[in-house]
Amino acid sequence: MRDAEILVGYDGSTDASVAVNWALEEAEHSGQPVRLAYVFEWLTVASWVGPGVAPGIWPDDTARRQVDDLVRKAAADATAQHPGLTVTGEVYDGPPALVLQERSADAGLLVLGSRGHGGFGGLLAGSTAVAVAAHARCPVVVVRDGTAGGTDGPVAVGVDGSEQSLVALGFAAERAAQRRVPLRVLHAWTEGPSAAAGVSGEQAAVEQAVEPWRQTFPELAVTVDLVPGSPAAMMIEASRTARLVVVGSRGRGGLAGMLLGSVSQQLIQHSGCPVAVVRER
Incomplete structure (x- = not known):
């Protein structure tokens, strides 16, 4: 719309x-x-x-x-x-x-x-x-007052493979292309002895999700970052240099009955720039 x-x-x-x-x-x-x-x-x-x-x-x-x-x-x-x-x-x-x-x-x-x-x-x-x-x-x-975001910063979006995060990715790509600023795609992974082996697969999955938007906006500069640790900490840190952070209303880790995930709630309270919470209509 x-x-x-x-x-x-x-x-x-x-x-x-x-x-x-x-x-x-x-x-x-x-x-x-x-x-x-x-x-x-x-x-x-x-x-x-x-x-x-x-x-x-x-x-x-x-x-x-x-x-x-x-x-x-x-x-x-x-x-x-x-x-x-x-x-x-x-x-x-x-x-x-x-x-x-x-x-x-x-x-x-x-x-x-x-x-x-x-x-x-x-x-x-x-x-x-x-x-x-x-x-x-x-x-x-x-x-929030005092969190206008960097005028030259990227649009940052969290992607975890859930349907809501893929909708958020599209929203973020459109805003970044309109403003002619980079798009930063972030994915959090859990550290551990067996986790490192799966990182390359997760990277490939995120790149696959991003590819349609690279084709839609060929002039858009896109980076994909896999970050160890919690998704909320990752997105809050990204908000320090971003002009806008975008998340789905509820990611993969959310309970079925939750309407707003913990990452979204924490960003609303602690983000250093404006926060977009996106859901599928």
Whole structure:
């Protein structure tokens, strides 16, 4: 769904603003429209203010108007800075994680800040980003303030042979080709007396998975690295020099019922650059 819109979770926080900037850069390459989505969760908490005075409900209509103004201004500012893009803003009502998951069904990509701020504008916390990445129906990119990634760094992708990782490989190859940066394909293997003998076979399997993308993007510089140790440690280390790290939502080692693997969760919390969590639709 490359022609579908890029949906951005927005609440006015610093992390959300960084996520918007990342989404706008993505749209510059892809031509996709961008929609800023503020999810407004009404709190039906009554407060007693005194004898003979009816309890009040917060937030009130004034707070909702402030949210509308915030989103409208953010969309207008983005349009002014990127006049060739279509940028809109919309306010939705309901629990943030659930609303974003539902809206992701019609999106080509969902971009989130890793953590929002508190108060009536609070949209994203770390747990919300993880929940959305676990249940969204499109690829999810999580961007944290201070982890914009290297502008000249590669797109790094973890491949373990699972179907989800092969989908992630395609996503990563497309982004690297669009940005004209190298693609770094990583595969983790477990050290041990008998493991070394199987490394050459694993290398051949990864190269075989990469070959169709070499043919699709012949100008793309691709390196394949087999790294001893845990997949999470490998990807977190790669994130220090990458502009984007890409993983499948759940790899080979995941339990059948898990929607988001441990590698994806650890990257969302510790990556040094934006993280894309990709699953097959």
